[in-house]
Amino acid sequence: MKTVEKIIQGLASGDVERQVAAVEQASVVVGELAAAAVNAFEHGPNHFLIAERLHMLGTTTVPYLQDLLRRPTNEETKTLAALVLLQLNDRMGVPILLAEVEEGSDYAGLCANHLAQANIDGTEAAIVRRLAAARLDEVDLIVSLVIALRKMGRELPSDLSCRFNGDTVPWQIRTLL
Known part of the structure; x- marks a missing residue:
């Protein structure tokens, strides 16, 4: 002291x-x-x-x-x-964060949101690839990724929009669309 x-x-x-x-x-x-x-x-x-x-x-x-x-x-x-x-x-650390968005588990949504906020090149593509591979029961992840995409001023590609709009899709995901 x-x-x-x-x-x-x-x-x-x-x-x-x-x-x-x-x-x-x-x-x-x-x-x-x-x-x-x-x-x-x-x-x-x-x-x-x-x-x-x-x-x-x-x-x-x-x-x-x-x-x-x-x-x-x-x-x-x-x-x-x-x-x-x-x-x-x-x-x-951007390459680490982009890899986490595409392949990680615990911090994928958080990383996507930080990358989107910083407007980092490659973020949109990483988010779209992860959304395409996500299981429908990964509700929190999908919601986080869609929010990150919107933070960048982007919308879901039409194929993903269709995928996330079915009757078997959890309501938390459908309401984002």
Whole structure:
């Protein structure tokens, strides 16, 4: 706690040399915090809860998240790291996110929505391919993907619209059309 107090005092001092030193010191501390947060994300028991808050540390986390994508680690961690990077306007993890939309399970809809919001090339095609392959009992996935497609200002291709409009199709899907 003394380090933070010292930094705050330096910033409030009104002396330019002390302020500059305090900003430099703060930068080091923030970098250490970002590295520790990404480490907690990678090794902690619940990746998602940490990942959804990492963006609050800003771009300081970017090099640590990029490094994580380069290392061998589990797919969930890579997918969530790629989502955080995209939130921070870094596109290094876009191929991971597109693959998750097409082939993944737990985060396909979330990835599609983030990619659509960022207007990433290839998102529409990945969503359409996943919708074509989706089982009708994957209601939440289909709904998420259709919403992502609409977020991009796109509509379902006619063949998918017909597929999702039958009497045996769950009502949650039919009502989107």
